[in-house]
Amino acid sequence: MSTITVKVPDIGDFDAVEIIEVLVAEGDTVAVEDGLVSLESDKATMDVPSTAAGKITKLLVKVGDKVAQGDAVAEIEAEDAGDDAPDEPAEDSASAEADDATKTTDEQAAADEPEATAEEAADDDADGEPEEIQVTVPDIGDFDAVEIIEVLVAEGDSVEVEQGLVTLESDKATMDVPSTVAGTVVSLAVKTGDSVAQGDLVATVRTTGKTAPKPEKPAGDDKPAAKPAESKPPEKTESSAKPAPKPEPAKPADDTTRSKVPAHASPAVRKFARELGVSLAGVHGSGPKGRILKEDVQQHVKQVMQQGPSGGGASTVAAGSGLPAQPAVDFSKFGEIETIELARIRKLSSKHLHKSWLLIPHVTQFNDADVTDLEAFRQAEKDKHAAKLTMLPFLIKAVCHAIDKHPEFASSLTPDGESLVMKKYRHIGFAADTPNGLVVPVVKDVDRKGIVQIAAETAELAKKARDGKLGPGDMQGAVFSISSLGGIGGTAFTPIVNSPEVAILGVSRNEVKPVWNGSEFVPRTILPLSLSYDHRVIDGAAAARFVVYLSDLLSDYRRVVL
Ligand code: CAO
Numbered sequence: 001m002s003t004i005t006v007k008v009p010d011i012g013d014f015d016a017v018e019i020i021e022v023l024v025a026e027g028d029t030v031a032v033e034d035g036l037v038s039l040e041s042d043k044a045t046m047d048v049p050s051t052a053a054g055k056i057t058k059l060l061v062k063v064g065d066k067v068a069q070g071d072a073v074a075e076i077e078a079e080d081a082g083d084d085a086p087d088e089p090a091e092d093s094a095s096a097e098a099d100d101a102t103k104t105t106d107e108q109a110a111a112d113e114p115e116a117t118a119e120e121a122a123d124d125d126a127d128g129e130p131e132e133i134q135v136t137v138p139d140i141g142d143f144d145a146v147e148i149i150e151v152l153v154a155e156g157d158s159v160e161v162e163q164g165l166v167t168l169e170s171d172k173a174t175m176d177v178p179s180t181v182a183g184t185v186v187s188l189a190v191k192t193g194d195s196v197a198q199g200d201l202v203a204t205v206r207t208t209g210k211t212a213p214k215p216e217k218p219a220g221d222d223k224p225a226a227k228p229a230e231s232k233p234p235e236k237t238e239s240s241a242k243p244a245p246k247p248e249p250a251k252p253a254d255d256t257t258r259s260k261v262p263a264h265a266s267p268a269v270r271k272f273a274r275e276l277g278v279s280l281a282g283v284h285g286s287g288p289k290g291r292i293l294k295e296d297v298q299q300h301v302k303q304v305m306q307q308g309p310s311g312g313g314a315s316t317v318a319a320g321s322g323l324p325a326q327p328a329v330d331f332s333k334f335g336e337i338e339t340i341e342l343a344r345i346r347k348l349s350s351k352h353l354h355k356s357w358l359l360i361p362h363v364t365q366f367n368d369a370d371v372t373d374l375e376a377f378r379q380a381e382k383d384k385h386a387a388k389l390t391m392l393p394f395l396i397k398a399v400c401h402a403i404d405k406h407p408e409f410a411s412s413l414t415p416d417g418e419s420l421v422m423k424k425y426r427h428i429g430f431a432a433d434t435p436n437g438l439v440v441p442v443v444k445d446v447d448r449k450g451i452v453q454i455a456a457e458t459a460e461l462a463k464k465a466r467d468g469k470l471g472p473g474d475m476q477g478a479v480f481s482i483s484s485l486g487g488i489g490g491t492a493f494t495p496i497v498n499s500p501e502v503a504i505l506g507v508s509r510n511e512v513k514p515v516w517n518g519s520e521f522v523p524r525t526i527l528p529l530s531l532s533y534d535h536r537v538i539d540g541a542a543a544a545r546f547v548v549y550l551s552d553l554l555s556d557y558r559r560v561v562l
Contacts, residue, residue, distance in 0.1 A: 004052040004076045006036060008067050012141040012175070016066040017041045024074070028056045036074050037061060042271055043164070044175030046141075054078040131207045133181045135165060137200045140177075145195040146170045149291065152268060153203070157185045164268040165203050166190060176268050183207040265292035273297045346437035353438075356499035364494040364506075364532045365543045369551035371510055372525040377557070387456035391507070391527070392430060392484050394557065396454050399505060400426045400446040401560050402550040403480060409546060410479035412500040413537055420537065429478030429498065430458060432465040439465045440498060442478045486510060486527070495532050502537040505550070506530035527554065 011017065021038040024030060035047030036056075058075040061067060140146065150167040153159055164176030165185075189201040196202070265273070265280055272294055273280050283300045285292035303325075331337045342350070374394060382389040403410045403426065411420045426447040429440040441461035443454055464470045483495045484507040495506040508528040514521040531547045538546075553559050 002078050003057065004078045006048065006051050006073045006076060008048055008069050008071045008073060010069055010141050011039065011046060012139050014041050015068045019061050019063055019065045019067060022059065022061065022063055024056055026056050026059050030054065030056060030076065039067065043178060044173055046173040048073050050076060052076050052078040132186060133205050133207055134201055135180050135203050135205055137177055137196045137198050137202060139198055140168065140175060143170050144197045148190050148192055148194045148196060151188065151192055153185050155185050155188055159183065159185060159205060167268060168196065177202050179205055181205050181207045269294050269297060276301055343436040345439060349438045353496050356496050360497050360499055361535045362497060362532050363535045363540060363543065364530050365547050366492055367529050367547040367551050369527045369529055369554040370524050371527040371554050374554055374557050375510065375525045385452045387452055387459050389451065389455050391486055392458050393451050393455035395482055395484065395507060396428050396430065396443060396446055397451055398550055398553040398560060399428060399480060399482060401553055402546055405549060406542065406546045408538060408542065409503050411502055411537060423479045425479065427477045427479055429481035431481065431483035432462050434466045436468060439470060439475060440478065440481055441465055441470055441474050442476060444477065482507065492528050492530050494530060497532050497534050503531060503533040506532065
């Protein structure tokens with residue numbers, strides 16, 4: 001048994017790479033090549049693999065730490081360094097030296113004939129002369145034939161320093177090759193599917209005066225990021241684990257939504273998604289092997305935006321509601337169809353209704369009101385006044401009285417859900433059916449008006465509604481709404497509370513019914529009432545009391561004047 005310290009291997013030109021996930025815990029048993037932590041820079045995502053098989057005795061890093069080549073990641077009590085562990089202890093750099101030496105030969109060969117390096121370009125630029133710079137594959141760690149999975153620019157494109165030109169992907173990691181200079185892409189030397197190695201030409205870029213900063217040489221790493229063509233080999237360090245560990249397959253970079261199934265995307269796409277706040281876990285990849293492309297992220301955003309924050313109508317679902325969006329169906333498969341755009345009012349009301357339906361926990365309480373006497377009175381009076389007396393104005397006035405006795409029915413929850421706003425005014429809305437859809441005009445100060453005046457105002461507002469002439473002020477300020485379908489028919493329905501109100505009264509068609517009076521059945525005119533309420537604000541008992549009280553008022557309307 002020996003203790004092995006696993007260190008960050010040669011990860012290419014990175015010096016402070018964030019740990020985005022710790023994949024193991026102390027006490028875990030790991031095998032050689034098991035990923036211990038995932039690193040992510042703006043150019044690549046990769047895992048640091050274990051260099052030995054054994055038990056993790058100490059984790060030396062946590063999520064959010066920044067690490068560089070040679071930094072210790074974990075201590076492992078190796079099971080049997082002679083068999084399972086690498087040929088040589090991780091601390092031993094001999095084999096790493098050998099690996100590096102081999103690689104160095106190739107690197108040297110690739111770098112022997114550079115046309116211009118970034119440093120030279122910087123120098124040239126200082127003279128103000130545009131220069132054609134060959135951008136080559138930089139030190140990308142332990143890779144020799146890596147496939148180009150995406151070409152991110154086209155000839156003629158303007159690029160910034162550090163902008164990704166192509167994305168490489170091995171079976172172990174995904175990374176971008178950045179431009180070493182700012183300028184215009186003169187020619188591309190590679191295409192999707194090509195295999196490249198360090199030093200291979202990627203593109204020629206004509207500088208525009210903005211060049212890469214002189215490559216930094218991070219401590220312990222002599223491989224400058226912007227000098228892929230330079231022949232200097234990577235320095236052998238004691239910290240290089242043995243055998244030279246290879247980055248593991250790319251993991252999803254979306255740290256808020258990392259899923260067990262890794263999203264397959266290049267660092268550039270991951271960065272793009274992060275900037276938009278998009279979780280790659282929810283994006284469908286249309287690229288080869290399901291890889292997520294930039295267009296997929298854009299399409300995903302477009303789709304979410306179309307659904308809209310408030311749902312976008314009855315056919316879709318509020319973003320983030322957790323409910324699935326309604327899939328598009330090609331109804332023409334089943335027969336002839338015609339698609340008609342909704343009227344503006346219907347679009348608005350459908351959004352509002354949908355929001356109210358989703359936000360408010362609804363309960364509907366039913367009750368029958370015996371309106372025999374009221375109906376007799378109404379029939380006798382209905383044509384004797386300046387306005388026709390329908391049932392509606394009687395209902396509006398009675399509701400106003402019922403609210404006076406049950407003031408929570410004229411309240412609204414504050415947005416934080418912590419308080420109730422009690423409204424002292426008595427504006428009552430009523431649903432009006434119009435050719436363009438549902439609107440809810442409001443009769444103001446009902447408590448100060450008589451039945452005839454209310455009848456006149458409802459008739460006028462209903463006419464304005466049907467003529468499309470309601471102003472915004474005509475539809476604002478209601479504390480409670482009534483939806484009367486009595487003139488049309490139906491026995492009962494469950495109206496949707498008109499948010500931010502807390503209750504709505506549905507009224508159906510009255511009917512003469514036989515009612516048992518204790519000794520005989522007598523014909524009575526019965527009006528069905530349906531009270532929907534916001535159960536966050538109104539208890540079931542309160543709702544029942546309200547609707548019974550209202551029914552009693554309608555049964556003997558003299559109570560209204562009490
Ligand atoms: N039972 C029996 N008859 C009724 C009745 C009831 N509950 N309510 C109204 N009526 C009668 C009226 O008395 C009138 O008959 P008479 O002419 O013989 O008196 C007839 O039905 C038509 O009334 P009306 O509809 O013109 O007038 P109103 O004041 O009752 O209603 C208004 C006005 C604007 C509410 C109504 O026209 C309307 O648009 N209703 C639809 C509301 C709606 O769409 N609600 C659903 C919204 S989604 O929840």
